[in-house]
Amino acid sequence: MLRALTKASVPWAPRSRLDCSMASYPLLVRPPDALRRPLHVPSRLLLGPGPSNLQPRVQAAGRLPVIGHMHKEMFQIMDDIKQGIQYVFQTKNALTLAVSGSGHCALETALFNLLEPGDSFLVGVNGIWGQRAAEIGERIGARVHPLLKEPGDCYTLQEVEEGLAQHRPALLFLTHGESSSGVMQPLDGFGELCQRYQCLLLVDAVASLGGVPIYMDQQGIDVLYSGSQKVLNGPPGLSLISFSSKAKYHHTVPVTGLFCLRESLALVVEQGLETCWRQHRLASAYLHSQLQELGLQLFVKDPAIRLHTVTTVAVPPGYSWRDITDYLMDHYSIEITGGLGPSLGKVLRIGLMGCNATQENVDRVAKALREALRRCPQRKL
Amino acid sequence: MLRALTKASVPWAPRSRLDCSMASYPLLVRPPDALRRPLHVPSRLLLGPGPSNLQPRVQAAGRLPVIGHMHKEMFQIMDDIKQGIQYVFQTKNALTLAVSGSGHCALETALFNLLEPGDSFLVGVNGIWGQRAAEIGERIGARVHPLLKEPGDCYTLQEVEEGLAQHRPALLFLTHGESSSGVMQPLDGFGELCQRYQCLLLVDAVASLGGVPIYMDQQGIDVLYSGSQKVLNGPPGLSLISFSSKAKYHHTVPVTGLFCLRESLALVVEQGLETCWRQHRLASAYLHSQLQELGLQLFVKDPAIRLHTVTTVAVPPGYSWRDITDYLMDHYSIEITGGLGPSLGKVLRIGLMGCNATQENVDRVAKALREALRRCPQRKL
Numbered sequence: 001m002l003r004a005l006t007k008a009s010v011p012w013a014p015r016s017r018l019d020c021s022m023a024s025y026p027l028l029v030r031p032p033d034a035l036r037r038p039l040h041v042p043s044r045l046l047l048g049p050g051p052s053n054l055q056p057r058v059q060a061a062g063r064l065p066v067i068g069h070m071h072k073e074m075f076q077i078m079d080d081i082k083q084g085i086q087y088v089f090q091t092k093n094a095l096t097l098a099v100s101g102s103g104h105c106a107l108e109t110a111l112f113n114l115l116e117p118g119d120s121f122l123v124g125v126n127g128i129w130g131q132r133a134a135e136i137g138e139r140i141g142a143r144v145h146p147l148l149k150e151p152g153d154c155y156t157l158q159e160v161e162e163g164l165a166q167h168r169p170a171l172l173f174l175t176h177g178e179s180s181s182g183v184m185q186p187l188d189g190f191g192e193l194c195q196r197y198q199c200l201l202l203v204d205a206v207a208s209l210g211g212v213p214i215y216m217d218q219q220g221i222d223v224l225y226s227g228s229q230k231v232l233n234g235p236p237g238l239s240l241i242s243f244s245s246k247a248k249y250h251h252t253v254p255v256t257g258l259f260c261l262r263e264s265l266a267l268v269v270e271q272g273l274e275t276c277w278r279q280h281r282l283a284s285a286y287l288h289s290q291l292q293e294l295g296l297q298l299f300v301k302d303p304a305i306r307l308h309t310v311t312t313v314a315v316p317p318g319y320s321w322r323d324i325t326d327y328l329m330d331h332y333s334i335e336i337t338g339g340l341g342p343s344l345g346k347v348l349r350i351g352l353m354g355c356n357a358t359q360e361n362v363d364r365v366a367k368a369l370r371e372a373l374r375r376c377p378q379r380k381l
Numbered sequence: 382m383l384r385a386l387t388k389a390s391v392p393w394a395p396r397s398r399l400d401c402s403m404a405s406y407p408l409l410v411r412p413p414d415a416l417r418r419p420l421h422v423p424s425r426l427l428l429g430p431g432p433s434n435l436q437p438r439v440q441a442a443g444r445l446p447v448i449g450h451m452h453k454e455m456f457q458i459m460d461d462i463k464q465g466i467q468y469v470f471q472t473k474n475a476l477t478l479a480v481s482g483s484g485h486c487a488l489e490t491a492l493f494n495l496l497e498p499g500d501s502f503l504v505g506v507n508g509i510w511g512q513r514a515a516e517i518g519e520r521i522g523a524r525v526h527p528l529l530k531e532p533g534d535c536y537t538l539q540e541v542e543e544g545l546a547q548h549r550p551a552l553l554f555l556t557h558g559e560s561s562s563g564v565m566q567p568l569d570g571f572g573e574l575c576q577r578y579q580c581l582l583l584v585d586a587v588a589s590l591g592g593v594p595i596y597m598d599q600q601g602i603d604v605l606y607s608g609s610q611k612v613l614n615g616p617p618g619l620s621l622i623s624f625s626s627k628a629k630y631h632h633t634v635p636v637t638g639l640f641c642l643r644e645s646l647a648l649v650v651e652q653g654l655e656t657c658w659r660q661h662r663l664a665s666a667y668l669h670s671q672l673q674e675l676g677l678q679l680f681v682k683d684p685a686i687r688l689h690t691v692t693t694v695a696v697p698p699g700y701s702w703r704d705i706t707d708y709l710m711d712h713y714s715i716e717i718t719g720g721l722g723p724s725l726g727k728v729l730r731i732g733l734m735g736c737n738a739t740q741e742n743v744d745r746v747a748k749a750l751r752e753a754l755r756r757c758p759q760r761k762l
Contacts (some may be wrong), residue, residue: 024569025599027654029471032464034457035650039643041445042454051636054447062637063444064422066435066616068716073423076415083413090410100618101482102635188405218406235447237481237618237635254483254618254638255432256443262420269416273408335449 044329045356047365048337049179049207049310051229051236052353054260055267058234061259069255077262084265085240088209088273089224091216096242098261099225100254103206106225106239108136110202113243114171114223117141122169122199124160124185127151127178128341129204137173145169151181151342152312154305157189164197171200177208180340182300182312182349184212191220206230209240210268211280211309211353216242228257231276231309232264233354264354276354280308283357287311287350290366294373299347309357312339312347318378321348327372334368425710426737428746429718430560430588430691432610432617433734435641436648439615442640450636458643465646466621469590469654470605472597477623479642480606481635484587487606487620489517491583494624495552495604498522503550503580505541505566508532508559509722510585518554526550532562532723533693535686538570545578552581558589561721563681563693563730565593572601587611590621591649592661592690592734597623609638612657612690613645614735645735657735661689664738668692668731671747675754680728690738693720693728699759702729708753715749 046053054062067073078098085096099106111133115121121142123134126149137144145167147155155174164172172194176185187203194201200222205214210231216224223243228234238257268276284306288298291313299312315321321338325348328334339347350365352358427434435443448454459479466477480487492514496502502523504515507530518525526548528536536555545553553575557566568584575582581603586595591612597605604624609615619638649657665687669679672694680693696702702719706729709715720728731746733739 024594025471025596027471028596028598029468029473031468031650031653032461034461035465035468035643035647039442039445039458039640039647040454041448041458041640043446044448044452046447046449048449051447051449059444059446061420063440064420065424065440066427066432066610067422067425068427068429068432068718069617070718071425071710071716073421077420077422080413080415084416087410087412087416090406090408092410101486105482213405215406215409217409229447235635235637236450237638254616254635256616256641257618257635257638259420259422260637262416266416266420269412272412329452335452337451 042333045334045361045364047350047352047356047361048335049349049351050227050353052231052233052351052356054235055233055264055355057267058260058263061263062235062256064256064259066255074255074258077258080262081258081265084262084269085242088265088268089216089240089242090214090218091224091242093216093242098258099239099241101239102236103225103227103239104132106241107133107204109241110223110225110243111136111140114200114202115140115142118143119171120145120167120169121171121173122147122163122167123173124155124175125149126153126155126183127175127180127343129175129178129180130173131341133173151178152183152300154183154185157193160190161193164193164199168197169199171202173202173204176203176205176214177212177307177309179207179307179310179349180343182307182310182347184208184305184307186305187214187219187221195220207310208307210273210276211357212307213277228261228264231280231354232261232268234260234264280352280357283352283359283362284308284311286359287352287362290362294366294370309351309353311350311352312343313350315346315348316373318381319376321345323376324348324369324372327376328365328368331371332364332368334365336365423714426715426742426745428731428733428737428742429716430730430732431608431734433612433614433732433737435616436614436645436736438648439641439644442644443616443637445637445640447636455636458639461643462639462646465643465650466623469646469649470597470621470623471595471599472605472623474597474623479639480620480622482620483617484606484608484620485513487622488514488585490622491604491606491624492517492521495581495583496521496523499524500552501526501548501550502552502554503528503544503548504554505536505556506530507534507536507564508556508561508724510556510559510561511554512722514554532559533564533681535564535566538574541571542574545574545580549578550580552583554583554585557584557586557595558593558688558690560588560688560691560730561724563688563691563728565589565686565688567686568595568600568602576601588691589688591654591657592738593688594658609642609645612661612735613642613649615641615645661733661738664733664740664743665689665692667740668733668743671743675747675751680724690732690734692731692733693724694731696727696729697754699762700757702726704757705729705750705753708757709746709749712752713745713749715746717746
């Protein structure tokens with residue numbers, strides 16, 4: 001048989017009767033025409049709350065060849081990533097790793113490892129991420145105590161202490177960068193407070209990491225997670241987490257995504273965290289001033305708690321938010337978005353993350369917004 | 382302030398006192414040197430049980446720019462993927478989608494949606510994937526009934542019917558391509574049998590899909606899942622699943638991975654499933670003949686149940702399997718692997734998947750193996 005190899009559609013395939021013996025059934029589902037057309041992906045400026053655009057070096061990592069997930073180079077890359085996460089989280093925790101899944105997956109990882117059925121769980125619900133945490137907590141069977149606040153607001157130490165004293169929770173959840181409302185939750189003092197009440201502190205930093213300061217160890221955060229597709233300018237699909245309890249882990253890790261994440265972290269290392277934070281603060285300050293020049297109102301009243309990575313703007317009176325986001329997409333290929341969860345219909349969200357946090361991008365989105373406000377229909381109020 | 386923008390390390394940053402007001406703490410974790418070194422990823426021929434090498438068109442999709450996960454082009458791509466999965470699965474199920482996670486994640490997705498605590502769960506355990514399914518079933522609180530078999534063996538209709546009659550399970554799990562043992566489980570008749578016993582049939586086709594025939598609808602498979610990094614030659618991190626029950630879904634989907642998966646499926650569509658299957662059958666037949674010329678023994682005795690995508694070879698007497706896999710890696714940059722789970726120490730595993738299933742690759746691995754058998758130490762028996 002080996003000698004009979006000929007060049008055919010499978011070039012080295014012998015034409016033997018064995019070829020016909022495999023198919024048990026006729027193929028009832030035909031090859032879809034949609035997959036015969038070439039893949040088209042447009043270029044867009046992604047100024048929504050994420051994903052952001054890929055930084056070119058990160059994008060280059062995405063076209064590297066795949067290697068085995070158990071090769072020694074892969075272990076080196078995973079160790080590089082661990083060190084990079086320790087740096088951007090500012091932690092020395094040994095259990096610091098990339099999770100093969102979105103930020104939502106990291107949240108689930110955290111909650112399933114921290115909560116047992118019946119545990120008291122105090123959740124800051126001032127936006128969609130707290131709602132999600134509360135829902136997952138319910139499913140685990142925890143006694144969930146939501147600390148309800150309007151979107152656009154954040155928590156004081158006193159409010160949290162009242163919750164801790166009343167509910168004696170095993171775990172407190174807070175969102176550092178509330179991307180649905182544009183709020184940055186101050187974190188100083190909460191770790192200490194939780195320690196005093198023997199409660200673990202879990203913080204979501206998906207929309208804030210790298211853009212605004214966070215100090216996991218110094219702020220006493222027990223579990224911290226974030227995503228790859230925001231300030232880190234990586235492709236979505238991976239998240240970052242650090243904690244001290246035990247975990248079990250084995251599957252084919254997303255090798256290509258890890259290359260990209262490694263490069264994302266390397267870029268932060270090269271710039272330095274302080275420079276990253278400063279860039280985001282300045283970018284958002286410049287954006288805020290440009291928005292105010294357009295007569296728009298920032299949704300978060302207190303400047304001290306405005307998230308530097310995602311800016312929320314009140315939908316201008318008389319306008320439909322979707323008209324405005326559609327206008328920017330259709331005429332400028334710029335993504336900004338409407339609200340999410342509790343902020344739906346109330347805000348427009350503009351993200352300036354990582355390499356997208358530039359003066360040029362602020363100018364581009366401001367110009368596009370100015371035009372949208374002129375061109376989109378305005379209902380008389 | 383806007384007028385004061387100057388070119389600095391953040392080019393448009395004003396040098397104001399605000400710049401210093403952000404940092405609450407000094408940075409205790411310094412930027413790691415590991416991330417200042419360039420990323421190095423070697424080129425390897427991946428002839429293990431997966432991941433396999435990226436097909437060039439799939440690799441090209443990995444360097445496309447990211448777009449928003451809610452953009453209309455993304456919905457088109459996800460619809461293309463759905464149609465592609467329906468084709469490669471040979472199913473008309475509406476609930477057919479890519480899962481943002483590895484094949485293991487798809488298995489969890491299936492079991493958490495199909496099993497309730499207390500349900501009877503019959504599991505074919507003839508390798509590691511059945512073991513995993515049984516473990517997850519235990520955690521869900523199902524009454525797990527393992528059908529134990531030696532690795533290298535598969536199930537007959539009669540054996541499964543005895544299990545169905547005895548345990549009256551809600552769900553039966555079978556592995557189509559048992560990558561730890563190299564066994565291909567025949568699937569004809571099992572769907573009908575399960576239907577007769579009012580039991581759902583869940584099949585793992587991670588290591589087999591696209592390489593050997595499977596007909597979800599005609600074979601009466603209720604839930605079927607597979608991975609992207611095997612025959613489809615995509616990057617790891619996504620899986621494929623189809624079932625008819627209800628599911629809930631929302632997070633930032635791994636956009637880049639979906640581009641790649643779309644291209645993987647497009648390639649199968651272009652070739653046609655029959656050609657793919659034929660290519661894998663011929664490649665493995667050629668490999669088997671080459672291995673036998675080297676005096677090696679195939680681990681799966683019955684040729685009818687040898688998996689065409691992953692070939693298992695008994696570790697030759699007197700050799701350490703690791704010496705052989707190391708030799709191929711160090712001298713030829715070829716990955717083949719040892720066993721996994723119950724086949725650990727017993728076998729070498731050679732994968733020929735998708736674009737890797739070529740005569741040239743068989744020749745390369747056979748040449749390397751011939752040399753390894755000459756050069757690796759052989760303990761006298």
